[in-house]
Amino acid sequence: MNVGIVGSGYVGTTVAACLAHLGHDVTNVDVDRSVVEAVEDGRAPVDEPRLDELLAEYGGNRLRATTDYDALSDAELIFVALPTPSNEDGSVDTSVVEAGAESLGPVLAERGDYPTVVVKSTVVPGTTADLIRPALERTSGAVAGEDFGVAVNPEFLREGSAVDDFLSPDKLVFGTDDDDRAEDALCGVFAPLVDAEDPPVVSTGTREAEMIKYANNAFLATKVSLINELGNICKEHGVDAYEVAEAIGLDDRISERFLRSGLGFGGSCFPKDVAAIIAAARAKGYDPELLQAAMDVNDKQPRRLLSLVDRHVDVAGERVAVLGLAFKPHTDDVRNSRAIDVIRGLRERGAEVVAYDPVASENMRDYFPDLTYADSAAAALDGAAAAVVATDWPEFADLDSEFDAMATPVVVDGRRVVTRREGLVYEGLTW
Numbered sequence: 001m002n003v004g005i006v007g008s009g010y011v012g013t014t015v016a017a018c019l020a021h022l023g024h025d026v027t028n029v030d031v032d033r034s035v036v037e038a039v040e041d042g043r044a045p046v047d048e049p050r051l052d053e054l055l056a057e058y059g060g061n062r063l064r065a066t067t068d069y070d071a072l073s074d075a076e077l078i079f080v081a082l083p084t085p086s087n088e089d090g091s092v093d094t095s096v097v098e099a100g101a102e103s104l105g106p107v108l109a110e111r112g113d114y115p116t117v118v119v120k121s122t123v124v125p126g127t128t129a130d131l132i133r134p135a136l137e138r139t140s141g142a143v144a145g146e147d148f149g150v151a152v153n154p155e156f157l158r159e160g161s162a163v164d165d166f167l168s169p170d171k172l173v174f175g176t177d178d179d180d181r182a183e184d185a186l187c188g189v190f191a192p193l194v195d196a197e198d199p200p201v202v203s204t205g206t207r208e209a210e211m212i213k214y215a216n217n218a219f220l221a222t223k224v225s226l227i228n229e230l231g232n233i234c235k236e237h238g239v240d241a242y243e244v245a246e247a248i249g250l251d252d253r254i255s256e257r258f259l260r261s262g263l264g265f266g267g268s269c270f271p272k273d274v275a276a277i278i279a280a281a282r283a284k285g286y287d288p289e290l291l292q293a294a295m296d297v298n299d300k301q302p303r304r305l306l307s308l309v310d311r312h313v314d315v316a317g318e319r320v321a322v323l324g325l326a327f328k329p330h331t332d333d334v335r336n337s338r339a340i341d342v343i344r345g346l347r348e349r350g351a352e353v354v355a356y357d358p359v360a361s362e363n364m365r366d367y368f369p370d371l372t373y374a375d376s377a378a379a380a381l382d383g384a385a386a387a388v389v390a391t392d393w394p395e396f397a398d399l400d401s402e403f404d405a406m407a408t409p410v411v412v413d414g415r416r417v418v419t420r421r422e423g424l425v426y427e428g429l430t431w
């Protein structure tokens with residue numbers, strides 16, 4: 001099929017490359033010329049495993065990129081994968097998606113072949129029907145449901161495994177409002193994936209599809225906060241939360257996944273999406289106390305870690321190593337990383353922070369330009385009065401004699417990755 005993708009961030013590029021891989025002719029539109037050039041040259045504009053190889057294979061041939069919306073005039077399906085940042089109050093800033101929809105208007109005008117616009121961006125229930133669809137109609141002069149289709153197809157990719165997640169999905173969600181042609185178009189574009197992987201396909205309305213994405217992320221984020229709350233209680237009782245988690249995870253209804261307690265969730269999705277659905281609920285007069293508590297527990301975890309440091313060392317004027325800056329391992333993304341709060345707290349206490357991350361230091365410089373960034377964990381630990389672990393990079397599990405170079409061997413582990421050993425004052429956040 002001839003497919004368009006508006007937006008070439010990590011979702012847009014992954015979807016574009018994977019749809020080319022499934023055999024479609026894909027055109028990616030992005031305002032950023034450097035992104036367009038990268039795709040045309042067969043280079044991935046974002047850092048994701050396997051994306052480079054897909055771009056090298058399809059970029060510039062089956063996958064084209066341009067800044068010009070007119071290139072979508074033959075597209076049968078157009079996915080909108082534009083960012084939905086947060087407003088101050090946590091609600092979603094829809095201005096970018098709305099502007100994208102307005103730019104699509106001329107592409108939909110006088111077509112006669114019923115193209116379908118598919119919203120992939122994460123937007124609160126009703127946004128597609130009440131904002132995007134009217135914007136498309138206003139700028140095209142065409143009528144949704146008569147001249148073109150509208151659908152919602154949320155994405156459940158994780159950073160760091162986006163390509164694999166796309167090509168082996170747990171589920172596909174197709175939201176349309178009684179629009180069989182739009183749904184057929186979605187079935188068509190995903191047919192090679194459905195034939196190969198046989199994922200469950202959920203056919204539903206646009207509002208439901210929008211809500212499914214929030215419910216998915218809110219559930220997982222709350223699961224992390226619940227195990228962290230239980231973990232905090234465990235710690236107070238001298239109980240190892242990981243032993244408890246392993247046991248409760250044996251109950252199918254709970255499942256062992258997403259039960260790693262510690263510093264909490266970060267990244268560009270969970271904090272933003274939970275805040276957005278809280279704001280959307282409040283806008284309707286409903287106060288979502290449990291989701292707010294999930295956010296509060298998440299905010300609490302860095303403070304708990306810092307209080308464990310305080311228990312052993314007065315860090316004022318002391319060197320403190322922060323191991324791990326990325327919001328999770330295998331990514332250089334530091335957005336909403338718990339390490340940010342940890343570093344702030346240490347600096348408020350007057351510590352001289354020396355940070356190390358295998359790939360994320362450059363990105364953290366935007367937040368803390370004047371921090372000392374070490375180029376190895378060993379260098380960060382050298383002479384430190386304490387070390388805190390903020391990201392579960394596997395390489396931290398191999399640290400051993402490196403701790404001997406610390407001034408005082410205090411290690412507070414926020415991710416259960418360092419191995420407890422003789423000679424180390426070791427504190428786990430929830431164990």
Ligand code: UGA
Nearest residue numbers: 155156157158159224258259260264265266267269327328
């Ligand atoms: C998340 C969802 O997992 C994806 O399904 C979704 O598509 C994506 O958001 C999105 O909305 O775009 P991602 O942000 O890449 O994906 O990261 P996750 O791997 O889910 O981890 C999120 C955070 O939770 C990380 O900070 C991680 O360290 C933390 N976490 C995760 C825990 O603290 N404990 C766990 O057991 C699991």
